[in-house]
Amino acid sequence: MRIMAFIIVVLSGGLLLYATQDFPSWADPVSPASVHVSPHYLQKSMEETSVPNVVTAVLADYRGFDTMFETTVIFCAGVACFILLRILRQTPEDRYYRHISTGVTIHIKDGGKIPDKSKEFERIDTMWTPFDLVIKTVCRFLIPFIQLFALYVIAHGHHSPGGGFQGGVILGASIILLAISHNLRTATRRMREKLVGLLCVTGVFIYAGTGALCLLMGSHFLDYGALAPLLHVDPVEARSLGILIVEIGVGIAVMATMIWIYNNVSSAGKYDEGL
Amino acid sequence: MSDLIPFIVAKYNYWIYITLMMIGLYAMIAKNNLVKKIVGMNIFQTAIILFYVSIGAKKGATIPIIEHAHGDAARGSVSHAIEIAHYINPLPHVLMLTAIVVSVATLGVALALAIRVYNRHKTLEEDEIIDQIKGI
Amino acid sequence: MSQHYPVLLVIVPLLSAFFISAAGWLNRRLCFPIAVAALSVAVFSSVGLLLRVLNENVVLYKLGGWSPPWGIVYSVDYLNGLVLVVVSVVALLNLVATQRSVEQEFSEKIGAFYTLYILFVTGLLGIVVTGDAFNLYVLLEIASLTGYGLIAMGEARAPLATLNYLYMGTIGASFYLLGIGYLYIVTGSLNMADISAILPSLYHSRTVLAAFIICMVGVWLKMAFFPLHAWLPNAYTYAPSAASSLIAPLMTKVMIYVMIRLMLTVFTPEFVFGTLTLSNSVVWLAVIAIVMGAVLALAQRNLKKMLAYIIVAEVGYMVGGAWLGNRAGMTGAILHIANDALMTLCVFLVVGNIVYKIKGYAFDDLKGLFRKMPFTMGAFVVGALSIIGVPPTCGFFSKWYLILGSIQAGHYGFMAALLFSSLVNVILFFRVIEIGYYEPVQDHEGHEAHAERVAEAPLSMLVPLLIVAAGLVVVGLYTGDIVEHVIEFAIPKGIV
Numbered sequence A: 001m002r003i004m005a006f007i008i009v010v011l012s013g014g015l016l017l018y019a020t021q022d023f024p025s026w027a028d029p030v031s032p033a034s035v036h037v038s039p040h041y042l043q044k045s046m047e048e049t050s051v052p053n054v055v056t057a058v059l060a061d062y063r064g065f066d067t068m069f070e071t072t073v074i075f076c077a078g079v080a081c082f083i084l085l086r087i088l089r090q091t092p093e094d095r096y097y098r099h100i101s102t103g104v105t106i107h108i109k110d111g112g113k114i115p116d117k118s119k120e121f122e123r124i125d126t127m128w129t130p131f132d133l134v135i136k137t138v139c140r141f142l143i144p145f146i147q148l149f150a151l152y153v154i155a156h157g158h159h160s161p162g163g164g165f166q167g168g169v170i171l172g173a174s175i176i177l178l179a180i181s182h183n184l185r186t187a188t189r190r191m192r193e194k195l196v197g198l199l200c201v202t203g204v205f206i207y208a209g210t211g212a213l214c215l216l217m218g219s220h221f222l223d224y225g226a227l228a229p230l231l232h233v234d235p236v237e238a239r240s241l242g243i244l245i246v247e248i249g250v251g252i253a254v255m256a257t258m259i260w261i262y263n264n265v266s267s268a269g270k271y272d273e274g275l
Numbered sequence B: 001m002s003d004l005i006p007f008i009v010a011k012y013n014y015w016i017y018i019t020l021m022m023i024g025l026y027a028m029i030a031k032n033n034l035v036k037k038i039v040g041m042n043i044f045q046t047a048i049i050l051f052y053v054s055i056g057a058k059k060g061a062t063i064p065i066i067e068h069a070h071g072d073a074a075r076g077s078v079s080h081a082i083e084i085a086h087y088i089n090p091l092p093h094v095l096m097l098t099a100i101v102v103s104v105a106t107l108g109v110a111l112a113l114a115i116r117v118y119n120r121h122k123t124l125e126e127d128e129i130i131d132q133i134k135g136i
Numbered sequence C: 001m002s003q004h005y006p007v008l009l010v011i012v013p014l015l016s017a018f019f020i021s022a023a024g025w026l027n028r029r030l031c032f033p034i035a036v037a038a039l040s041v042a043v044f045s046s047v048g049l050l051l052r053v054l055n056e057n058v059v060l061y062k063l064g065g066w067s068p069p070w071g072i073v074y075s076v077d078y079l080n081g082l083v084l085v086v087v088s089v090v091a092l093l094n095l096v097a098t099q100r101s102v103e104q105e106f107s108e109k110i111g112a113f114y115t116l117y118i119l120f121v122t123g124l125l126g127i128v129v130t131g132d133a134f135n136l137y138v139l140l141e142i143a144s145l146t147g148y149g150l151i152a153m154g155e156a157r158a159p160l161a162t163l164n165y166l167y168m169g170t171i172g173a174s175f176y177l178l179g180i181g182y183l184y185i186v187t188g189s190l191n192m193a194d195i196s197a198i199l200p201s202l203y204h205s206r207t208v209l210a211a212f213i214i215c216m217v218g219v220w221l222k223m224a225f226f227p228l229h230a231w232l233p234n235a236y237t238y239a240p241s242a243a244s245s246l247i248a249p250l251m252t253k254v255m256i257y258v259m260i261r262l263m264l265t266v267f268t269p270e271f272v273f274g275t276l277t278l279s280n281s282v283v284w285l286a287v288i289a290i291v292m293g294a295v296l297a298l299a300q301r302n303l304k305k306m307l308a309y310i311i312v313a314e315v316g317y318m319v320g321g322a323w324l325g326n327r328a329g330m331t332g333a334i335l336h337i338a339n340d341a342l343m344t345l346c347v348f349l350v351v352g353n354i355v356y357k358i359k360g361y362a363f364d365d366l367k368g369l370f371r372k373m374p375f376t377m378g379a380f381v382v383g384a385l386s387i388i389g390v391p392p393t394c395g396f397f398s399k400w401y402l403i404l405g406s407i408q409a410g411h412y413g414f415m416a417a418l419l420f421s422s423l424v425n426v427i428l429f430f431r432v433i434e435i436g437y438y439e440p441v442q443d444h445e446g447h448e449a450h451a452e453r454v455a456e457a458p459l460s461m462l463v464p465l466l467i468v469a470a471g472l473v474v475v476g477l478y479t480g481d482i483v484e485h486v487i488e489f490a491i492p493k494g495i496v
Helices: A002-023 A037-049 A054-060 A063-087 A133-158 A164-180 A184-190 A193-216 A224-231 A235-266 B002-029 B034-055 B091-123 B124-135 C003-026 C028-056 C078-097 C100-106 C110-129 C133-151 C156-189 C190-203 C208-224 C234-236 C242-264 C269-275 C281-296 C303-323 C327-358 C374-388 C393-407 C412-437 C447-451 C459-476 C477-490
Strands: A095-099 A105-108 A121-124 C061-062 C073-076
Touching: A002 C208, A037 A235, A054 A063, A054 A235, A054 C242, A063 A193, A063 A235, A063 B091, A063 C110, A063 C133, A095 C110, A133 A235, A164 A184, A164 C281, A184 A235, A184 C447, A193 A224, A193 A235, A193 C003, A235 B091, A235 C234, B002 B034, B002 C028, B002 C393, B034 B091, B034 C156, B091 B124, B091 C078, B091 C133, C003 C028, C003 C061, C003 C110, C028 C061, C028 C073, C028 C100, C028 C110, C073 C078, C078 C100, C078 C190, C078 C242, C078 C327, C078 C412, C078 C459, C078 C477, C100 C281, C100 C327, C100 C374, C100 C459, C110 C133, C133 C156, C133 C190, C133 C234, C156 C190, C156 C208, C156 C234, C156 C242, C156 C447, C190 C242, C190 C269, C208 C242, C208 C303, C234 C242, C234 C303, C234 C327, C242 C269, C242 C303, C242 C327, C269 C477, C281 C303, C281 C412, C303 C327, C303 C393, C303 C412, C327 C374, C327 C393, C327 C459, C327 C477, C374 C393, C374 C412, C374 C447, C374 C459, C393 C412, C393 C459, C393 C477
Parallel strands: none
Antiparallel strands: A095 A105, A095 A121, C061 C073
16 A cells, blocks of 8 residues: 555646746746736725725725635535534433532433532533643633734734634634633533524525625625625725625634534534534 | 855755655555555645745845735825735745645545545454455 | 516525525524425526526626626526526426435434425526636535535435545546646636637647646546446445435536536637547547446445446446547537436435335335335336336437447447447346346235235335326427427537
């Protein structure tokens, strides 16, 4: 197997190296890729979309159709992880509880349990470690600031590097941080599974729905200029606002999918214990 | 031989990505552990992303955000000329945003499948799994 | 509304997938009706689009209002139009036929299953209708990821089979992306028509040659062209029956369409058959694929795996036909895309019915089935005759064009492989039919026979199957019309 792998790798590598002879040199300003299509984007993006960040303009307007399908890809991954892993009818398993005042740990077998809201007992994971007060407190302080930064990244995608994907991942990371620093049950109590699933759908639906709205207003799909009468601005400004709306949709979808995939993968579908 | 040196200097970035890609491909085919194969797949896709992003580079250019355009955004046009050679090519970056998302999605699904395989066979080594299947 | 058909075809299933996902959380009984409605709109749009193409030659749709090459454009011509109709009709028939078995197998996750189903069909429709090379990659990944999710829900060995499919499929899609990158670095464009306009001056560049080879290897990996087929038998065998009868007819055929699109539109026939001298070698590779597919199918002991290896041989037919380089061969390959989708749907729906009633698909389980499930096995006989290539079923006509093409090109090895494969198919299918007629030993007279009576499959599974079986004959009888009015114009004038 290793010999065959080696032969395949040498042949493919050889073919690819052979092809580099006719490549343009690195960082050549007059290579075909820099001369043919992209000058139009650089020159006209301010004039046609009034968005200075050309990457955002191309991503969400000129090639916005690709981005819609990219958001669908991440949605598909969330649904696929859900359908593969989620165990909806669970067999009763062992649980561990800790008496808070004395520190005594109890192991209850086969499905018996103490009610969740009990003041004296807290449920702990199989691999619980003590002395986590510093981590818990610091994370609880930081999470709102992380979320605020994520919202800044989404909203400021027009003028600085950023946008929906980046902000959405940071938002998702803030909830995952809650799951890692405390435990999975705390995070799922904050954001329930049904809410996460519905948010995921809503995010992508905002994107596709904006496009369909442009279709209903009589223009082509995802032609944000058609939204101008609805938003009471001129068509160029409407493009800028349209880009903002779809970036918000992307952010919501990416956040929800990240949380969904993390919940499913880290608990192997059972949603009782995380990492 | 004397024109080999300028050739290497002008195109070494492409050789780097080819090396990375072949490392990833070798890991995917030759390694035994399922998670190592998944890591190899990720390296393979990252090498392609590196290739595309290196297409967009330009000597002495900066990121493709039109400078001094803050106030102009409200008016929808720029008050100064835009030099193409001053900004790098934005299109490969856009394409690679998509490719990165696709690679993360594939990674998620692959890990979910590896968990399912582990739950059934209690091992992640491919030769042991094949022995278990043949024994059944 | 008719000017929006190209985009409605993709958007209506996409939006309805989101509604189905929400319905999966809120009210599960809405999932199936929404799915049927979405695919009906897709069938209607694709038929309307084909009628528009018959009048207008090419239908273009600019997404976002931007002209190519700055924006993405959907371009529908004769080749697209035909494949779109085939994909949407097959998906709708399969959806209706497998409703019962999906309810039985996935009662709680039915929302997620139908979401993945509709998104898979959206991905395939998007691959066929697009005119932008990078958009094709994104939609290919949608189809792949949803395919992995659908297949992995099967029996015990399904997750491992899916993982192997995932590795090979990701390499294939990444090679396609790399090939597009090579084309981008020398042309600067991603639009298919634009690339084919810029390429003629670059035909002798090593980069274009490497781009072609890399794209071809990537597409061959995804269509399971021997010897890159290793993922297909296990993945299609262990998938749930609803998923296998969706994916088996469609995925490999759409990848054949992508290969033909790359050969005819992006790298024009002047490059593929003129500048390159590979066509003879590729036809010989196709000969090996056909022979190996047939031989490996003979060795199998269960019905689904045998059918999976027959798919490997069928892919060999189409790749060989396309690379023969003449009009008859290309006509045979394009006609076979439509015919093979219908034939594969027919036989896999039969397997779905059998699994629903008997819960097994090994040859030993099939004893006496002709008595118990006469209509299902009747449809199986029609499908078998079509795969063998007996007139008036459609399989005969596409094989006829392929043989004609191989004689015109002087490639007698390909013709021999086609005839050999037909003979092996006769052996394979008559073996199954014989087992089906043979009465099981333990079935004696008296009340035991009545208690053991396995009934025919329910009507909702039977009626679409009979429609497909009848369709095999009808499409065969109308082959002349299809070839004259549609396929004749799909092939550029350059190929004789």
